[in-house]
Amino acid sequence: MPLNLKLKLLFTDRIGIVADVAALIAENSLNIISMEVERKDNRAEVWLEAENSEHTPVREDVFRMLGKIPDLREISFVRTLPHEERENRFRVVLDNISDGVISVDRDGNITIINRIARKILNCENSEVIGKEIKSLNLSDPTILECLNGKRFTNVKKNLINRKGRFQFFATGRPINDSSGRIMGAVEIGKDMKEIKMLAQSVSQPDFVTFSEFIGESPSVSEAISFAQKIAVTDSVVSIRGESGTGKELFAGAIHSESGREGAFVPVNCAALPESLLESELFGYVGGAFTGAGKQGKSGLFETASNGTVFLDEIGEMPPGPQAKMLRVIQERKVRRIGGTKEIPVNARIITATNRNLEQLVKKKQFREDLYYRINVLPIHIPPLRERGEDIPILAEHFLFQLGTRLGKDAQFLTKTALNKLCRHNWPGNVRELKNVIERAAILCDAEQIGADHILFSFEVGKSMEGMKNRIHPVGSDSHSLRALLDVYEKQIVTEALEKSDSIRKAAKFLGISHTTLMNKLKKHSVTMQKKAGFSS
Ligand SMILES: Nc1ncnc2c1ncn2[C@@H]1O[C@H](COP(=O)(O)OP(=O)(O)O)[C@@H](O)[C@H]1O
Ligand SMILES: [Mg+2]
Structure with a gap:
């Protein structure tokens, strides 16, 4: 050719x-x-x-x-x-969106069919372009109705072909030329499965991903890339790091990355007494102990089926539950308290602690065998003071988050504010930074947040002193709002009178009527100091 x-x-x-x-x-x-x-x-x-x-x-x-x-x-x-290049670019865009797109000319011949639409309709690009849409034998080619001017939005559709069953929401529109004549039509289909997944991801409040774990320091980047590698495995992960370094957030991100469909179930091993911790974790059968309900209760390992159990502060776990945990990890089965049935466990286990587990093992406070079982994939999250380069982006992240939450305009940190943050030692790590930023954003109404608004916990007390004087004006020993307001009111009317040369003028100054002011003067027993020429 x-x-x-x-x-x-x-x-x-x-x-x-x-x-x-x-x-x-x-x-x-x-x-x-x-x-x-x-x-x-x-x-x-x-x-x-x-x-x-x-x-x-x-x-x-x-x-x-x-x-x-x-x-x-x-x-x-x-x-x-140039037109071929434009078309190519257009095709790449169309083929990479998650909706199916098909369009026809005014005679009902297919002009565009993108990758997803081809998949749904089970056909190749070359074979259908230019052909009548009727030749696809669709059960309801609603797109043809658009050629008569009809429009439809998110109509539920079902389609069954050799590749399987597709459910989608279809939206159709006529395509008009510049003078308004219909020159074709387009239909867009949104995959129902994808919509469901999206809906789930926004309705789960604790659905976090690594994109929300902020940090670009080498140590954090390394921890993230290691975690991403091992996320899909079933092995136990042990996250170590000081309090407030983001261990729980990190565990949540591993869970998301793992693609597990089940829930992320956090348990704080330090917060519950031994017996309650056991019944929470493993569940119990009806009547297993006094107070146990008739029907019994499933444990968190069952709740987290196909998901992740996050054992926070595992270093504080008492010996009884430690022994049971060892069995769960070794045999991948749980037995409810008082029960005999073995229930298979497929939840992924992630543990976290800020304690030195090795020392706890030495002191016989933590079982050595359990230590080895949970220490398969250790991840260390370094304290904030060792990764100062992460402070500015974390601060910016929290400011942005907060702005969205409070519906405030974007706020920025001045250089001096940032310097103050960078000089701090951060004993409370990222949690402390989050609190400091939150306090600053709330205290500061301006767009620029200066160093004065950056208050560490030891400074908060001092700056509250001033507030206290304002809240407890001299002459009040009461805490009730009414009493405090009365003290203020007396101060205010007295000052207004001192500044004005008549009660009328004072009332005008305060924006109240003459009678109201007279009543208030009576109530507070404020008497006029006679001034020359004073008139009421
Ligand atoms: N790298 C990070 N990026 C964003 N937020 C973080 C980060 N690290 C911690 N946080 C936030 O700081 C707070 C404390 O984190 P958390 O996971 O509870 O710490 P830990 O479990 O180590 O005590 C949480 O509000 C968390 O969202
Ligand atoms: Mg924690």
Whole structure:
């Protein structure tokens, strides 16, 4: 097959270029397939695709032929024309969106069908483009109704083909040309499965991913990339790090990354007394102990079926539950308290502690065998003071989060505020930073948050002193709001009277009526200091 000719011609702009090019091409028995003209300043770019059905034109002949056109400055062969590039780009975009898109011309012939639509309709691009949509034998080709001007939005549809069953929400629109005539129609289908997944991800409040675990320091990046690698395995993960370094958040992100469909179930081993911890973790059968309900209760390992159990502060776990945990990990089974039935456990276990487990083992406060079982994939999250470079991005992250929550305009930290943050030692780690930022954002009404608004916990007490004086004005020993307001009121009316030379003026100044002010003066037994010329 002869090859088509694709050319770019650059002219000094003038009238009649296109006519000249077209005439020459025709004279030389070439057929124009497409021609585009773009004018820039005083230049005109002509892009041309032409064919000769018998032979591929010889380059030199073409140059000689077109070289005759007046005002031609440059001529070159190209691989793709601008419209082809636009189409390619458009196709890549269309093929990479998660909705199915199909469009037809005014005769109902398919003009566009993207990757998802091809998948749903089980066909190849080349085989259907240009064909009538009717040939696809769709049970309800509603898109054709759009050619009569109909529109529909999110109509539930079912489609069954060799590849399976698809459920989607379809939206259809006519496509109009600039004068409003219908020149085709488009239908967009949203996969129901995807919508369900999205709905789930936004309705789960503690659905966190690694993109929300902020930090770019090498130690944090390393921890994240290690965690991403091992997320899909079933092995026990042990997260170590000081309090407030983000261990729980990190565990949640591992759970998300693992793709497990079950829940993320956190348990704080330090917060519950031994017997309650056991019944929470493993559940109990009806009547297992005094107070146990009749029907019994499932344990958290059952709740976290196909999910993750996060054992926080595992270093504080008492010996009884430690022994039971060892069994759960070794045998992957639990027995409810008082029960005999073995229930298989498929929950992933992630543990966390800020304690030195090795020392606890030495002191016989933590079982050595359990220590080895949980220490399969250890991850260390370093304290904030060892990764100062993360402070600015964390601060910015919390400010942004808070702005969204409080509905405030975006706030920024000044350089001095940031310097103050960076000089701090952060014994409470990221949790402390989050609190400091929250306090600053609330105290500061301006867009710029300065160093004065950055208060560490040891400074909060001092700055509250001033507040206390305001809340407890001199002359009050009561805490009731009414009593405090009365003290204020007395101060305010007295001051207003001192500043004005008549009660009328004082009332006006305070924005109240003369009578109201008179009543208040009586109530607080404020008497007028006689001034020269004073009148009421
Ligand atoms: N790297 C981080 N990025 C964003 N938020 C974080 C990060 N680390 C900690 N936080 C936040 O700080 C607080 C304390 O984190 P948490 O996971 O409870 O710490 P830990 O379990 O280590 O005591 C939480 O509000 C958490 O969302
Ligand atoms: Mg914690």
